[in-house]
Structures are given as structure tokens and as C-alpha cells.
Amino acid sequence: MAELIPNVVWEEMWEATLETLYMSAISVVATFILGTVLGLLLFLTAKGNIWENKPINFIISAFVNIFRSIPFIILIVLLIPFTMLIMDTMIGENAALPALIIGAAPFYARMVEIGLREIDKGVIEAAKSMGAKTPTIIWKVLLPESMPALVSGITVTAIALVSYTAMAGVIGAGGLGNLAYLEGFQRSQGDVTLVATIIILIIVFTIQFIGDYITTKLDKR
Amino acid sequence: MDLCLSAHMQKGFIILQKNHFAKIAEQERVNLLISIKNVRKVYSSRQGEVKAVDRVDLEIKEGEIFGVIGYSGAGKSTLIRMLNGLEIPTEGSITVAGREVSRIKGAELRKARQEISMIFQHFNLLWSRTVADNIAFPLEIAGVPKKERDSRVKELISLVGLDGREGAYPSQLSGGQKQRVGIARALANNPKVLLCDEATSALDPQTTDSILDLLVDINERLRLTIVLITHEMHVIRKICHRVAVMEGGAIVERGPVLHVFKNPEKPVTKRFVQQVTEPEETKETIGHLLANYPRGQVIQLTFVGEGAEQPLITNLIRKFPLTVNILQGKISQTQNGSYGTLFIHLDGEEPDVTNALTFIKEQEVGVEVISHG
Numbered sequence A: 001m002a003e004l005i006p007n008v009v010w011e012e013m014w015e016a017t018l019e020t021l022y023m024s025a026i027s028v029v030a031t032f033i034l035g036t037v038l039g040l041l042l043f044l045t046a047k048g049n050i051w052e053n054k055p056i057n058f059i060i061s062a063f064v065n066i067f068r069s070i071p072f073i074i075l076i077v078l079l080i081p082f083t084m085l086i087m088d089t090m091i092g093e094n095a096a097l098p099a100l101i102i103g104a105a106p107f108y109a110r111m112v113e114i115g116l117r118e119i120d121k122g123v124i125e126a127a128k129s130m131g132a133k134t135p136t137i138i139w140k141v142l143l144p145e146s147m148p149a150l151v152s153g154i155t156v157t158a159i160a161l162v163s164y165t166a167m168a169g170v171i172g173a174g175g176l177g178n179l180a181y182l183e184g185f186q187r188s189q190g191d192v193t194l195v196a197t198i199i200i201l202i203i204v205f206t207i208q209f210i211g212d213y214i215t216t217k218l219d220k221r
Numbered sequence B: 001m002d003l004c005l006s007a008h009m010q011k012g013f014i015i016l017q018k019n020h021f022a023k024i025a026e027q028e029r030v031n032l033l034i035s036i037k038n039v040r041k042v043y044s045s046r047q048g049e050v051k052a053v054d055r056v057d058l059e060i061k062e063g064e065i066f067g068v069i070g071y072s073g074a075g076k077s078t079l080i081r082m083l084n085g086l087e088i089p090t091e092g093s094i095t096v097a098g099r100e101v102s103r104i105k106g107a108e109l110r111k112a113r114q115e116i117s118m119i120f121q122h123f124n125l126l127w128s129r130t131v132a133d134n135i136a137f138p139l140e141i142a143g144v145p146k147k148e149r150d151s152r153v154k155e156l157i158s159l160v161g162l163d164g165r166e167g168a169y170p171s172q173l174s175g176g177q178k179q180r181v182g183i184a185r186a187l188a189n190n191p192k193v194l195l196c197d198e199a200t201s202a203l204d205p206q207t208t209d210s211i212l213d214l215l216v217d218i219n220e221r222l223r224l225t226i227v228l229i230t231h232e233m234h235v236i237r238k239i240c241h242r243v244a245v246m247e248g249g250a251i252v253e254r255g256p257v258l259h260v261f262k263n264p265e266k267p268v269t270k271r272f273v274q275q276v277t278e279p280e281e282t283k284e285t286i287g288h289l290l291a292n293y294p295r296g297q298v299i300q301l302t303f304v305g306e307g308a309e310q311p312l313i314t315n316l317i318r319k320f321p322l323t324v325n326i327l328q329g330k331i332s333q334t335q336n337g338s339y340g341t342l343f344i345h346l347d348g349e350e351p352d353v354t355n356a357l358t359f360i361k362e363q364e365v366g367v368e369v370i371s372h373g
């Protein structure tokens, strides 16, 4: 084993894995919350809906479209001043978080919106006809009824986020991407890159598996 | 065989007759629950204005089952949706159970809606909740504590006949069962009115009948006022006390169901009445039968309410030396009496046949000679 991968230092590899997991976990949670809020706003302010409001819908929609379209690597660079302002550093895992969240939340918000639109309008109307308040409709109708879509959406987003962390690693954020680039690529230690890749694949497959499992469990349609 | 059939039919008539008078007497004592005054609803779109509801005046009494029938686009849904404030009238006012639903907003409207519940063509259940949790939903909205909720849900589940299915998800239920959940959910907060928007249109005829029976049962047991809209005369015939016919947003004809069946005035109404009295195949069947009876006369009898009380066929045979064959009959039972058509063949000596016809005409039964043999 050690002969096949002579340059792999397991301690470093483990540390990088934890960094990747940390960045992914925090950004997934933040993306889930922010994206759900944005998605709900997009949905509720759309034409014919409870909070129909053209200007607000237009603004959120524009924000989402712009940030969803900027390539992530460019977004990191664009966000440097903002990151410096709130994180006070450009190095390390925390420095990657603003870009990860701002890059992924709009992407997820669109998926949330699509999921919400798939809810039968009749069900929302039924809740209204029972005298439900808007918060009740959000918590007891919109979110539970779209939950499988929300979970499968966050699975896809989480996988994208793992690969974003690797990209962020290249410019100094730490994690497996950083290790693969600095130790593996720049020092021509192919085995380090290979092992880092395998670990990333394991993380991605695990996320996919858990996500699919929860989605099927939740879906009672 | 023919005697047996006619005896059976007449028994049915008499029983319904009694119900009929009891119901009418009862309705005269009750109050107005819904009053719709000069209501219009106009949708404006890029193509111009659509008058969905046009100057409708309507009063619905407490405890009655009121039907609104009309073809697609007549404005039925728009009208019923104004009763719980899902649509606001462009003009006019609507009062339900003492509240002017066309004007109130916010908390007051939400409160009113708990008393005006609704069931839907496509059931509109939450698929993510079990049967029991779906029924509990309106109770959660009304802020009923968990313990009370559970016992109320149990009651409702047996009321609609879903015992044993409380843990099932809507996707595991048949259409009829889903509508039962819809009904249980609608009854949860003890509403004063139940609005039914094409509640049986997605169901097969047999399931439709079982749901309609349930609605009648609820109406009688809880004295719940029911307003239902439909495009099937069968539904009106089976459970409604009064009916309004809608066309182009306006109510063109209205009255007790039996009365409308007896004297349909407008062409739309006639078409609807035909849905239940003259099946498509009647004329064809009769055509075939005529060939089998070269002698005598084939006549169509129309019974309405009172006219059906006498044992007509029996008297006919007793009084005249005739052969009477029943060819085809259809009786429509309405909530306030029955309406039916019967095709019979009379055979015998000429003066007897003529006298028999005269006799039948004296019995308040509509007579039409289809052909001379």
C-alpha cells in the first residue's frame, strides 16, 4: 500500500478531508436556509400568488439570475473585497464560505421555486378556504408539500458545493482541493491527487445516497 | 311481470311523496342562511372583459341542499368561490351566516371561512399528510388543542366511513375515499355551510352515488346547509331540494327540483332535464319495440309528483279489457318527489283503447301517443 502511494501523508489527508467536510457542511446549511427563503420569496411574489409584487419579484429574480450565471472561480475573485470585509482574511476554510454560499444559494433558490410551483394550486386554495394564515400556509402546506423537491435540490446543490470547495482550495481555502493542487499537482505527486480525488468521490456518493434515500422516504405521492 | 314492476314503482312514488311534504313543511319554518344580492363578477383581461357572473340574486335557506347547474364556463365556480371570499364580487353583496363575506377581510374573513367550508373536484388533500392528519389540518388552523383534535378526528373518520384508514396517505386511497377525507376535513370545524365545487365530477357513477348519499346523510343528521355546483342533472335530481340553472353568468331558471323537472322553461333546462329522464337510447329502443307491436298503441306516460300516487296500471287493467305491456320506464327520484316516464303498449278493442286514454288523462299523468299500431 505504502509503496503504491509513497507521497501520501495520511495525517495531512485527514486534515484536508475534515476541512472539506467543514466547508461543505456549513455552506450547505447556509445555502439551504438562504436558498429556501429566496425561493419562497420568488414564489410568493410571483403573479397570482399570495404576496404578488412585481418590483420585489423582479429584484430577487435579477439577483438570483446574475449570481447564478457568474462562474464560481470568477465569483471568488469578485468577492475578495467583501470576504476581506467580513472574514478579515483570504486564507483558510472560513474565507471560502461567503463565495460558496453566495454562489450556491441563488442556484438552490431556483430549484426551491420550481419545487413550490409544482404544488397543486388547489391545495393552497383549500388551505385558504379553511381560513389559514399565510405563515400557516408556508409552514404547513408549501414546505411539507415540496419537501422531496427541496431535499433532492439540496442534494444536487451539496454535490456542486463539494466541487466548489475544491476550486476554492486552489486559491488558498484549504481542504482536499488545496492539497491535490499544492501537494499533488505542483510537486508532481500524482498519488496525492489520486487519493484526494477518491475521497472527494466517496463524499459525493455518500451525499447522493443519503439524499436519494431521504427523498424516497419523504415522497408519499 | 309488468304488474310487479308497476307496483314497485308506485310504492316508491308514495314513499317519496311523504318525504316531499315533510321537507316542504320543514323548509317553511327555517331562516335564510345565504343571501346573494345583485352580484356581478367581471374579469378584465387583455382580450377584454369577461362577465363571469352577471347580476345574480339568490337566497338559500338554512338546512337545504341547493344545487347550481350549468355548462362549462357558465360561471358556477366563480359564483360559489364568492361565497367564501376566494373571489370578491365586482358589484353587489353576499351575506353568509350573518357575515358580509363580500366585504370582510383579514382575520374576520379567516374566521368566517372556518364556518363556510368547501370540498373540491380534485379533493385537494395534502399528500404529505395521512388521512388523520389531513382531517386534523383545519383543527390546527382553528387552534384546537391536540387532545381534542385527536378525538374529533376519530369521530369524523367514522362519520365518513373511513375507519381503519386513518394512517393511510391520500395516494393509497381511491377517489371516493379521498373525497370522504375531503368531506371529513370540511366538517371538522362544525361549519354552517358546505360548498361543493363539482365534488363528484372526478368519480365514477357508483362512487358518485355513495358520496351523494353521504352528503344527504350529513345534511339530515347535522342540518348542514349544502350548496353544490355541477354539470350533471343526476346530482341535482338525487340530492338537491332546490336548483338554479346558470347560463352565461346569469341564473336563467330556478325553483324546487321537482317543479323545474315538471316545467322546464328555458332550452338549457330542458336539455339538463333530458339528461335524467330520457336516456339517449330511448327513442331507438322504442323504435325497435314498435316493430314488435303491430297492433294497439304505444304511449308514453309522464308521472310527476302527485300524479304518481294512484295505482294507474292496476286500475287500467281492472277497468278496461286491455292487455298492458310495460316497454320501458325510468323514474327519477328527487329530494322533493319523483318524476318518471313510462312507455306502455295498450292492446284491445278500439273504443276501449280510446276510453283508456281518456281515463289516463284524467289521472294527472302526461300522455303522449307514440304511434298507432
Ligand SMILES: Nc1ncnc2c1ncn2[C@@H]1O[C@H](COP(=O)(O)OP(=O)(O)OP(=O)(O)O)[C@@H](O)[C@H]1O
Pocket: B043, B044, B045, B050, B051, B052, B070, B071, B072, B073, B074, B075, B076, B077, B078, B079, B231
Ligand atoms: N381568474 C379568471 N380570470 C379571467 N377569466 C376567468 C377567471 N376565472 C374564470 N374566468 C372566466 O369566467 C367564466 C366563468 O368561469 P367559471 O370557472 O366560473 O365557470 P364554470 O361554470 O365553473 O365552468 P366549469 O364547469 O368548466 O368549471 C369563464 O368564461 C372563464 O373563462
Ligand SMILES: [Mg+2]
Pocket: B076, B077, B078, B198
Ligand atoms: Mg368550475
